[in-house]
Structures are given as structure tokens and as C-alpha cells.
Amino acid sequence: MASEHFDVVVVGAGLSGVGAGWHLQTEAPDRSYVILEGRDAIGGTWDLFRYPGIRSDSDMYTLGYAFKPWREAKAIADGPSILKYVRDTAAEHGIDRHIRFRHQVKRASWSTEDALWTVEAETEGRTVRFTCAFLFLCGGYYSYEGGYTPDFPGRERFQGRVVHPQKWPSDLDYAGKKVVVIGSGATAVTLVPEMARTAAHVTMLQRSPTYVVSRPAEDKMANWLRARLPGKLAYDIVRWRNVLFGMYFFRMARKKPEAVKQRIIGMVREQLGPDYDVETHFTPTYNPWDQRLCLVPDSDMFQAIKAGSASVVTDHIETFDETGIRLKSGQHLDADVIVTATGLNLQVMNGLELTVDGRKVEPGQTLSYKGMMYEGVPNLASAFGYTNASWTLKCDLTCEYVTRLLNHMRKTGLRQATPRNREGEMELQPWLDFNSGYVLRAMDKFPKQGTKAPWRLHQNYAMDLMTLRYAKLDDGVMEFSNPARPAMRMAAE
Structure with a gap:
């Protein structure tokens, strides 16, 4: 099966995916990217949900992108206004031209020898394949197939x-x-x-x-x-x-x-x-x-x-x-x-089947690195917002970190960035310290966090700002490897 190659494949064209597109083309403009969207529209949550009164539960000055001011009078905005904001952002910056609609990503496999992800998506009843050096999951945290409804008697x-x-x-x-x-x-x-x-x-x-x-x-x-x-x-x-x-x-x-x-x-x-x-x-x-x-x-x-x-x-x-x-x-x-109104069905890593060099990745047995990458999984990050603040605050920082990582690898001629736990056995804790029913139902399937940085989630924007925007990339935990082949170095130059 033939495949298309991009430097970065982004999964999802909602609030996070459109933000990722902006950061990639602004902060790593020499990298090619594509956004694979399973549905036929931009907007994610804000296009999917159509119930009466749908609105943000965060103010738009923090739910909005850092790079695009919110200019409407209402800070607690209705769903259609937020959807327009996301779509306007995609159109103004040409991000919409990078989106492939009706491409439902199903699985991805990493090859260390090639330093590439092979991504398979289903579209119009057939499977198509992409390869990429970096995979960025921006498809949110819940299944779009349907919400959670208990089995009510009668x-x-x-x-x-x-x-x-x-x-x-x-x-x-x-x-x-x-x-x-x-x-x-x-x-x-x-x-x-x-x-x-x-x-x-x-x-x-x-x-x-x-x-x-x-x-x-x-x-x-x-x-x-x-x-x-x-x-x-x-x-x-x-x-x-x-x-x-x-x-x-x-x-x-x-x-x-x-x-x-x-x-x-x-x-x-x-x-x-x-x-x-x-x-x-x-x-x-x-x-x-x-x-x-x-x-x-x-x-x-x-x-x-x-x-x-x-x-x-x-x-x-x-x-x-x-x-x-x-x-x-x-x-x-x-x-x-x-x-x-009984909640959502949470979905880990956008529901993808992931393998690394033939080994299946079991998210529930994997440590989360800085709340965005995963132990032993190279060149993959996921956008996941805060539980105690707006979604976009963390996603913006995650996008900045990803572009820093890409630029560092290009500069050093290394193709693989893999978080490694060198501490040995570590006490594991649930990824989210939250006792909402929809969270508790799914936490055993989600990655775990450790007891100290960089394996522990802060849920603190100021701390994450320092960690993701300014801290050293080569921190003794992130392993950089797989030198670029000579031909690839010449191409990069």
C-alpha cells in the first residue's frame, strides 16, 4: 500500500488540532504537516455538540488561543461563537488547507530503524497510509461515537x-x-x-x-x-x-x-x-x-x-x-x-492502536511524561488540557514544547526522542486526581503518573510554563537517539 509522508501528522481538527497547526507553521515552518480529521468539519466538540444553550465552562480569555485575541463581548461564550472562532483561526492562517476530512485514524506503528510512524486511517470504506517523523494526538479525551448512559431500569x-x-x-x-x-x-x-x-x-x-x-x-x-x-x-x-x-x-x-x-x-x-x-x-x-x-x-x-x-x-x-x-x-x-446528561465515555490516546517496534503499547501500564508524552514511546505527544483551568492553556504549552523538540532534533541531527524512566520502580498514581464518575470509570485505561517530575502532573499553568517553554529539553529523562543518515543531513541543510 502506497503512503504519503509528512514531518508531522496531527490527529483531530478541533480546538487543539487547529492550534497545533498554527504552532507548527509558525514555530517550525520548515516542517510539513497534515491534520487528519475523522468527521467532515472543523471544530471538534464545538461542532459535534448541538444541544440547547451549549457554551464554554471556561472564560474565553483562557480557553482562546494565546496567539488570537478573543474580541467578543461575552467572556462565557456560546458554542456557535466558539466554533466560528476556531474556524476563523483555521481560515485566516491557511490551516484548513492542511486538513483531510473523513480520515478516521485507527492505528499507528513506530519503526526505530526508519525513525518513522506509519499511520493508518479509514476513509470512504478504504484504508490509507501516512508516514511521519512525529505523531501529535489532538483528538480530545472522549469518544465521539456516543456518550455514557447508565442502564436505567424500565x-x-x-x-x-x-x-x-x-x-x-x-x-x-x-x-x-x-x-x-x-x-x-x-x-x-x-x-x-x-x-x-x-x-x-x-x-x-x-x-x-x-x-x-x-x-x-x-x-x-x-x-x-x-x-x-x-x-x-x-x-x-x-x-x-x-x-x-x-x-x-x-x-x-x-x-x-x-x-x-x-x-x-x-x-x-x-x-x-x-x-x-x-x-x-x-x-x-x-x-x-x-x-x-x-x-x-x-x-x-x-x-x-x-x-x-x-x-x-x-x-x-x-x-x-x-x-x-x-x-x-x-x-x-x-x-x-x-x-x-450523564457524562462522556473517555477514550485514551484518541482510541488508536499503537505499536513500537512490534510491541503493543498498553496505555494503562505506561508512565506519562510531563502530561503529554509517554515512557518508551518515541516521537509522540498528545494534547490534554487542565482539569482545574481551561483546556487550551495546557494545549498551547504542549504545542510549544513539540515544536521546540522538533527544532532541537533538526539542529542536532537526531531523529528519535523517547522518554525513559531511569528511576526504576516508582509509585504509580492515576493520571487525573479527580473523582468525577466519568473519570473514575476510565482511569485504569489511562497512562499513569509518578510521584515526582517529570512524571508527575502539576495541574499548574505557571509550573508548566517554566517546564515546557523554558526548561532544558535534554533533561536526563528524554533520550535523543537514532542519528540522521548522511543523505538526510544533506537534505536538512
Whole structure:
């Protein structure tokens, strides 16, 4: 089978993949690259999800790219605006010309002798092959095939419609109908106030509460600065302000969890009033940032509850029946539409089958290097964002590191960069220190982290900035090998 060769193959044309394209052509412009996208559109998450009210749960000054200022008034942006931002970035910089749509990458194999990855993708019912010197996985962290839905007893008895937000039907009409949204995460708290605008009533049914924090949809300081300063300068100031505040808040949540918990719950009580049962519905049993906080813009969720168009029920499902859901408390929730906002199916390394010199890579038995490369796996990195901050902050730094690595190898005439654990046996920990259900279900399949750098994840932008942008590449852990053949050196020169 014939193959095409590129210096870098990027998997995924979403927020991360488009960012990778910019960094490659800006910071390593002598390298050829292609972006293989399994679907037929740019945008990833922001093109896939079509549920009502879809929006960011991070501010756009940190979710946006470092190199492209966010210029809209709303800092908590809706999905279509974010999708336009990603697509505009791809078009403005010619990144879209490097994308091959409907190319679903299935497997990749590394050959040390050739210092190449061979990548196989399926397109239009056939398999095509690419070779590359570096493989960059930017396809996100969950399966696009479908979300996670528990096996609810009696589901087949329900006479209405059951939908999952990941595959929202375009013909769903919920105006004037009774809706139950199962879940308490970011998707649920987005859906509830939006659907409550036209539904007869929306009930958010949760097994246990989540921390919910209100924040203005528009950032007044950002808009004020943008009107008075050059766009990039204003953007950078607000970006750093938000980064530093996020780091401070996370550190306080770890250092004084009970104080932070009481402050968050106190703000909810201020929104809903003294008579609302905040203890039952908005007081989690875990500490802040053991799971991701839910952000609601302009108190929309709380406003819907106060208006009576939405409500929260904290209980367990006994069974679905013909007209809704019967709870273990004996209460019955009538429903015409049930939305299962019950999470995602996490997918490790974009679901690829990987081999290195004929040896299958088992992600669950592999150490993660700096949260982006993997022990014993040469010339491969993956973009994975923060759990306690925006996705793009870490992905931008990962892209910078990848281009530094490529330029270093070109300069030294070495073709292979492989993280090696020279410490011997090391205590292994889950890749993510997070107890959300969708994370816990999949963590055994994900790479592990160690107890010290560079095998430990910081979840700290400032530390990663120093480690990925400025620290030595040849750090005693990254092994550079496989000298370029003479002909290849001449070609490089």
C-alpha cells in the first residue's frame, strides 16, 4: 500500500488540532504537516455538540488561543461563537488547507530503524497510509461515537423521548412539555435554564449535588481594556489576570477546603434565598475541585429556579415508567422528554492502536511524561488540557514544547526522542486526581503518573510554563537517539 509522508501528522481538527497547526507553521515552518480529521468539519466538540444553550465552562480569555485575541463581548461564550472562532483561526492562517476530512485514524506503528510512524486511517470504506517523523494526538479525551448512559431500569416502558446531549436530535420539540434532565454536571446546568425558557417545566434530577458558581457572562474589565488598548495587549492582560486568579482559587481550595466550600455555598444561598434547601441540593459531600466546578453565566440557573420554570430534585432512580421516573423516595417525576446528561465515555490516546517496534503499547501500564508524552514511546505527544483551568492553556504549552523538540532534533541531527524512566520502580498514581464518575470509570485505561517530575502532573499553568517553554529539553529523562543518515543531513541543510 502506497503512503504519503509528512514531518508531522496531527490527529483531530478541533480546538487543539487547529492550534497545533498554527504552532507548527509558525514555530517550525520548515516542517510539513497534515491534520487528519475523522468527521467532515472543523471544530471538534464545538461542532459535534448541538444541544440547547451549549457554551464554554471556561472564560474565553483562557480557553482562546494565546496567539488570537478573543474580541467578543461575552467572556462565557456560546458554542456557535466558539466554533466560528476556531474556524476563523483555521481560515485566516491557511490551516484548513492542511486538513483531510473523513480520515478516521485507527492505528499507528513506530519503526526505530526508519525513525518513522506509519499511520493508518479509514476513509470512504478504504484504508490509507501516512508516514511521519512525529505523531501529535489532538483528538480530545472522549469518544465521539456516543456518550455514557447508565442502564436505567424500565427505560423501554417510557412513552416519551430519551435523548443524550452528545447526539441531540434536530427534530426534538420540547416547547410546553415537561422535561427531566438527569445529571448535575456542566451540561445539565447549561441545559436546564435554556430549556426552561420554552418548556412547561424542567427538573434537574441528581443523585448528589455539584458546586455551582455564578459568573458574569461579560467581563467588564476586559471590555473596558479592549476599548482603550491594542487588542492583543488587552487580551494578554485579562488572560494573565484570569490565570493567576484561577491558580489562587485552586490553591485556596486545596489549602482551606472547608472555607472555600462555605463561601461557594453561601453565594448559592444569596442567589436562592434563605428558604431554599441549599443543604440538600447544592451542598456536595466532597471538597471543591475534587470535581470540576460548574459555571453558570449571569445566575441563569438560579434565576430559572426562582422563577419556578426549573427545579432540582436530589434522589435516586428506582425505575422509568410510561409517564416519567419513579424515585426511591416514592416521588414520581412526570416527563414528556428525558435528557440523560450523564457524562462522556473517555477514550485514551484518541482510541488508536499503537505499536513500537512490534510491541503493543498498553496505555494503562505506561508512565506519562510531563502530561503529554509517554515512557518508551518515541516521537509522540498528545494534547490534554487542565482539569482545574481551561483546556487550551495546557494545549498551547504542549504545542510549544513539540515544536521546540522538533527544532532541537533538526539542529542536532537526531531523529528519535523517547522518554525513559531511569528511576526504576516508582509509585504509580492515576493520571487525573479527580473523582468525577466519568473519570473514575476510565482511569485504569489511562497512562499513569509518578510521584515526582517529570512524571508527575502539576495541574499548574505557571509550573508548566517554566517546564515546557523554558526548561532544558535534554533533561536526563528524554533520550535523543537514532542519528540522521548522511543523505538526510544533506537534505536538512
